[in-house]
Amino acid sequence: MVQVMNERKILFLTTQIIVPPTDGGKQCTYYRVRAIAEQQRVQLTMFNHGNQMGVLQNNKTYFPKSLSVSLIEPFHRDVKGAPWFRRIHWGLSWLLSGKCRWEKLLSSQHVTATLMQKILTDNIRVVVLENPFLATLIDIPELRRERIRVLLVEHNVEYKYFLDSLRLPAYIATLEARRIHELEKRVISQVNRTICISPQDSRDLQQEFGVGTVCYLPPLLSSKERCWTRNTSKQIVFTGGLSFYPNLHGIMWLLEHIWSDFLLQYPDYKLVITGKVSDAVKQKLAVYPSVKLTGFLTAQELEDCMIGAQFVVVPIIKGSGVKIKLLEALSYGIPVVTTGESHRGVMYDALQENVPYMYTSDPHMFLEYMCRMASDLDLCERLGMEARIFFDRTYASDTNLRAWLQLLNEGIEE
Structure with missing residues (x-):
């Protein structure tokens, strides 16, 4: 036709x-x-x-x-x-x-x-x-x-x-x-x-x-051709340049309130931060262990990095609007831990069914959710499948x- x-x-x-x-x-x-x-x-x-x-x-x-x-x-x-x-x-x-x-x-x-x-x-x-x-x-x-x-x-x-x-x-x-x-x-x-x-x-x-x-x-x-699959990479990914203040604020919140406690339980994990980072911010982040800065990535490199993650974090608290980095992770079917502020950008959609990610703005609960993602691969796989279905039906x-x-x-x- x-x-x-x-x-x-x-x-x-x-x-x-x-x-x-x-x-x-x-x-x-x-x-x-x-x-x-x-x-x-x-x-x-x-x-x-x-x-x-x-x-x-x-x-x-x-x-x-x-x-x-x-x-x-x-x-x-x-x-x-x-x-x-x-x-x-x-x-x-x-x-x-x-x-x-x-x-x-x-x-x-x-x-x-x-x-x-x-x-x-x-x-x-x-x-x-x-x-x-x-x-x-x-x-x-x-x-x-x-x-x-x-x-x-x-x-x-x-x-x-x-x-x-x-x-x-x-x-x-x-x-x-x-x-x-x-x-x-x-x-x-x-x-x-x-x-x-x-x-x-x-x-x-x-x-x-x-x-x-x-x-x-x-x-x-747009729907993605590639899809995340269950893995034990022990890499947690955050996507977004830290020259943008809400991104920097969110990462610092994670590092200051959650990261050290997470490493006590899972010392082999790394936090991978993509995007350009200034020298001043690099010095600021250097005091935190097991943090990897990739610098600028091409679209293909970024996709490989995201799909290779065990799960993604979106700890954004500042700024209004929908958090596209959350939707991008969902589009690949990647399990996500995010904040209540990020959740509000998809709240009315997500409430129509089981929310396909974990969210909280409480540091202690955020830590607990990260630990669950690290320890329960079945949970990661289930959330990833639900995330992909939810994204394609709602946005693409x-x-x-x-x-x-x-x-x-x-x-x-x-």
């Missing part, structure tokens, strides 16, 4: 280059856009914030032929790594602007006019913003007057995520969070729908802003794809 392509055009806007899909945010956007592009006409416009060279040419293999891809090149220079006098100037400008950082970086009448003309002349029927900051690039009220549907995908509750994920002086962090809160509130009130990929975020936004247009859908992710299923397509096209007039 020949599949009929839906000719309604959808434009996805994102503030980052989503290929290669090497982290949680990129994966959540990339796999969803790719899957939808196989069913419907899709355009993807990415803001090339890092001013990367040859983005489209070097990543052709990631994009199906049905997907039209374009870039918005940087039009305001960011100040990361800039001389101190430029940082001070930019900081004063930010302070007086009344805008949050991303809103300031994306403000351009010329870019907005060009993008709006593109949307109207290309007969775009749906515009999807991958975060609320992107509303700065378009005129939402005008698009809605033109009967163009505008949706916001919330990967996190942005103002909460900001406070949890960055370490800044309190007065700066509080002011920036307040500005993000106001922007988030305004955008959510303007769009047709806000889709959260974490059930907890959906509840939080509904309660915080009192709007009925916020809903939850599971992330649309045709049912989930149809739910996304239905919500994207809801109420569109021909």
Whole structure:
């Protein structure tokens, strides 16, 4: 049977280059856009914030032929790594602007006019913003007057995520969070729908802003060809670069409160941490025994490392949103010990059946669960099988794809 392509055009806007899909945010956007592009006409416009060279040419293999891809090149220079006098100037400008950082970086009448003309002349029927900051690039009220549907995908509750994920002086962090809160509130009130990929975020936004247009859908992710199998490698894996504060915070929590007690009972085990690590963090971790830092791994190396683990830990406590590193482990059918905070990103899905992983935010219980994983291979095997089934049915299923397509096209007039 020949599949009929839906000719309604959808434009996805994102503030980052989503290929290669090497982290949680990129994966959540990339796999969803790719899957939808196989069913419907899709355009993807990415803001090339890092001013990367040859983005489209070097990543052709990631994009199906049905997907039209374009870039918005940087039009305001960011100040990361800039001389101190430029940082001070930019900081004063930010302070007086009344805008949050991303809103300031994306403000351009010329870019907005060009993008709006593109949307109207290309007969775009749906515009999807991958975060609320992107509303700065378009005129939402005008698009809605033109009967163009505008949706916001919330990967996190942005103002909460900001406070949890960055370490800044309190007065700066509080002011920036307040500005993000106001922007988030305004955008959510303007769009047709806000889709959260974490059930907890959906509840939080509904309660915080009192709007009925916020809903939850599971992330649309890809099933894995390879699968974890029972082993006695005595390797416990954590995936994620430690330059990201919630990752570093979670690992330090594990090392400070749990790791030494675990080694007393299982001295032959190693904690393997993947991803780039700064010299300062390396020194910080050097005092803890049986910790291996792999540094950056290719996609193939990372997959081999994960599948070779006896089990995975996701000790993340900071930051809102769904923890993709948890879902990635489940996608391979790997047994996992994680926190209650990570569990809340999948809570309503998981409560429909037996939870296919162990979770707790209590250090003593976390230790107990790790010990059970180390001593009971039958338990690991059972959880691994349940994890794979749960992931494929919830996140990588045709049912989930149809739910996304239905919500994207809801109420569109021909």
